Amino acid sequence: MKIDKNYSNFLNSVNQAKPGYAHESKKTEQPAKKQANVEVNISKEAQALLDADQVDISEKVKSIKAAIQNGEYEVDASKISSELVRTIQTQKEQ
Template sequence: MKITNGQQHYLNAIRQNKKTTIEMTNKAAEVKKQSEQTSVEISDEAKKLAQANLAAAPSEKAKAIKQAIQNGTYQVSTEKIAQSIVNHITEQKKAAE
């Protein structure tokens, strides 16, 4: 007859925890190894598109608006904003019909 006080269950839990930790460590190392081998190449078309976007970046109008905001002289037209909201709602209603 073997008498135990629950230590075997405790020891099994510790063994399982160690096993899980080792497995997770191995998986993490494998993922890291795979990510180190990943490479990305940018096509010529993508490079040209990026250059075009940089060239067309902030227009003169955008620069002027930014400067006015920084100076505190930018005037917001509440009428234009309200009209745009009304136009947008009208378009949504037409599209829903």
């Protein structure tokens, strides 16, 4: 079987299109920028507020989970629908 030049050119173009194949566009890539280290200090008061808020949220989540498991959790459809309408109106204004 004889392979002509056109077929070889075709194979070369296919190989160049494969991911990971080194070609000239790779040379133009910019080196990754180094990220600067950032240090954040939180005051003791702010940390206490954050911790207290997390405790409140976890207590709310536990009570909701218990209500769902006991079949006691009720959804207020009118509250949900009014909030949906309010959200849609706010989005239209923007």
